[in-house]
């Protein structure tokens with residue numbers, strides 16, 4: 071659970087080129103889903119490559135509270151689940167720490183079982199909107215009582231006699247889509263979720279893998295996902311691919327750090343997640359996919375990123391936003407080192423992440439000497455070109471791991487160092503960020519609080 075401990079300030083400086091291999095941790099989205107689906111399955115699900123970041127560990131603890139047995143030995147996780155509809159009522163409050171994905175997916179998974187559970191999280195999570203989840207869950211018959219504005223702490227009373235629903239997701243959100251699908255698991259008949267813009271599809275793929283009857287159809291209305299309720303899940307052996315959202319940090323660091331050549335092996339390149347890499351290539355990045363292959367039905371490649379002195383600003387197509395929603399902070403850093411302006415539109419969702427990511431990045435970039443314009447759902451970064459970003463600032467990470475990592479990456483190429491007031495949140499998604507970056511030769515150090 072992040073945000074409760076002593077802050078860890080860190081500073082990054084321009085230094086040696088980055089060289090070598092960066093083995094990033096397992097995918098956060100797939101890790102949460104592996105534990106939750108394993109907990110809904112009678113028998114043993116075994117998981118390797120699970121991200122052991124705080125967000126996922128909080129989900130593991132929650133699954134235990136709902137009655138599953140979850141353990142780890144030598145990097146292999148074992149989940150003995152309780153079956154669809156088999157969640158027990160937790161005796162304590164479920165604390166999901168910093169994780170919006172954790173709390174929203176778990177709310178969905180318990181919403182159609184006749185139990186009551188109370189959820190909370192850290193200061194960041196307690197500020198995030200939950201109405202987007204409780205509104206569709208109410209259609210199943212679930213009741214929710216939270217704080218003003220639909221904030222945590224919040225109690226959910228699961229539907230005793232759930233009915234299946236048909237729901238069009240009003241915002242591009244895989245968390246909302248997934249919560250509705252997970253709730254639909256314990257409703258009789260067919261639950262239908264419609265999304266106008268495609269978001270990450272790990273829930274659909276994994277539900278099919280566990281044996282649920284699920285079909286996706288592309289229609290003029292959008293993607294129509296139909297799930298047959300009350301399946302008997304079959305235990306799985308899951309190998310979690312490495313996280314493209316974590317790979318983004320060493321990749322972008324290599325692109326802006328002189329003389330760098332970094333290989334980031336085995337990265338999942340599911341098209342609903344790989345938007346950043348396409349964008350970087352359009353900006354002129356020396357970024358290539360090596361050894362492109364299929365693993366577990368997903369495209370996987372080794373990413374090679376080399377220093378790219380001639381990056382240029384581009385307009386990022388808004389329809390690409392969902393496939394790179396977590397990568398805009400670090401993209402804005404790369405944009406600062408490009409020639410010309412990078413415009414990012416259709417990104418309103420960035421305002422309700424672990425922090426308001428447009429505001430957090432814009433303020434830090436401006437303090438570091440970069441001009442940024444912004445509106446409610448767009449922002450534009452005026453690049454200063456390679457070697458011309460001043461830096462020399464302390465920025466606030468706002469309990470947001472990706473803000474902390476983005477600014478530490480920036481400091482590797484600014485004229486003066488960049489200090490982040492609290493890098494502790496990095497442990498939510500990328501606990502080995504510090505040693506991994508040090509292994510590449512990056513100058514990123516802890517400072518006294």
Ligand code: S3P
Nearest residue numbers: 099171242243244245246395396
């Ligand atoms: C996630 C979905 C995204 C993303 C988050 C992980 C998921 O959030 O930002 O880090 O695993 O479903 P939204 O679905 O709210 O956009």
